[in-house]
Amino acid sequence: MKQEIELYLSKYQYKSLNIKAAFFDMDGVLFNSMPYHAEAWKRTMNAHGIPFELHDAYVCEGRTGASVINEVFLQHKGRMATDDEIQLMYKEKSDCFNSISKIERIPDILPLLETLKADGIDIYIVTGSGQESLLDRLNKWFPGIFCKEKMVTAFDVKKGKPDPEPYLIALAKSGVQPNEAFVVENAPLGVRASVATGLFTFAVNTGILTTKELECELNDSGIVLPDMKAVLNYYNELKTNAKI
Numbered sequence: 001m002k003q004e005i006e007l008y009l010s011k012y013q014y015k016s017l018n019i020k021a022a023f024f025d026m027d028g029v030l031f032n033s034m035p036y037h038a039e040a041w042k043r044t045m046n047a048h049g050i051p052f053e054l055h056d057a058y059v060c061e062g063r064t065g066a067s068v069i070n071e072v073f074l075q076h077k078g079r080m081a082t083d084d085e086i087q088l089m090y091k092e093k094s095d096c097f098n099s100i101s102k103i104e105r106i107p108d109i110l111p112l113l114e115t116l117k118a119d120g121i122d123i124y125i126v127t128g129s130g131q132e133s134l135l136d137r138l139n140k141w142f143p144g145i146f147c148k149e150k151m152v153t154a155f156d157v158k159k160g161k162p163d164p165e166p167y168l169i170a171l172a173k174s175g176v177q178p179n180e181a182f183v184v185e186n187a188p189l190g191v192r193a194s195v196a197t198g199l200f201t202f203a204v205n206t207g208i209l210t211t212k213e214l215e216c217e218l219n220d221s222g223i224v225l226p227d228m229k230a231v232l233n234y235y236n237e238l239k240t241n242a243k244i
Contacts, residue, residue: 008222021122027127028207036097039054063160183199
């Protein structure tokens with residue numbers, strides 16, 4: 001058995017992984033959208049006189065928009081943002097993102113999703129996004145994969161990542177135990193939320209962060225992989241060896 005699986009099972013005293021569900025983040029996991037989100041956040045923050053770089057956006061990834069703004073305000077202004085400031089800045093960021101972004105699937109994500117669907121694995125999306133058109137976009141780029149009932153978005157949570165709340169909601173919706181699902185994440189805060197829920201986590205480094213920035217969040221609960229093809233290969237190997 002793979003070492004990281006052994007560590008996970010030992011940590012939580014499970015006998016095996018018995019995968020019935022898979023939980024996917026969206027930005028940086030399904031869509032190659034993080035470069036555009038990062039640039040939009042940078043432009044918006046800088047326009048308001050707040051120092052903010054692309055790396056900062058990747059570190060904040062997974063939070064709701066309001067949480068990102070509040071974190072930055074606490075750091076640079078020593079206070080929380082007002083509701084009006086949050087509304088204004090998030091609108092500016094969203095408008096900027098919409099003006100510069102292109103919709104691109106993450107390489108090799110579709111074969112992974114199709115394999116899981118063919119194997120009868122329930123597929124959920126767990127995202128901090130609050131885009132109203134989210135399901136339409138998912139259906140266009142991933143036809144027949146996602147449905148509204150198997151989504152956890154910014155509209156469903158009070159705290160959001162890095163709090164485990166989104167993944168706890170996903171577990172409740174799916175009706176499975178932590179050792180009956182896995183997570184695919186790309187952001188440190190998302191990995192932290194997943195691990196805090198007791199889920200085996202594939203941390204896929206699709207952005208500009210270092211491998212160490214993801215590894216330090218795993219805490220014997222997963223593995224860092226370079227791309228979605230590696231996730232699919234890992235899953236198929238475990239399936240072939242009857243480890244899941």
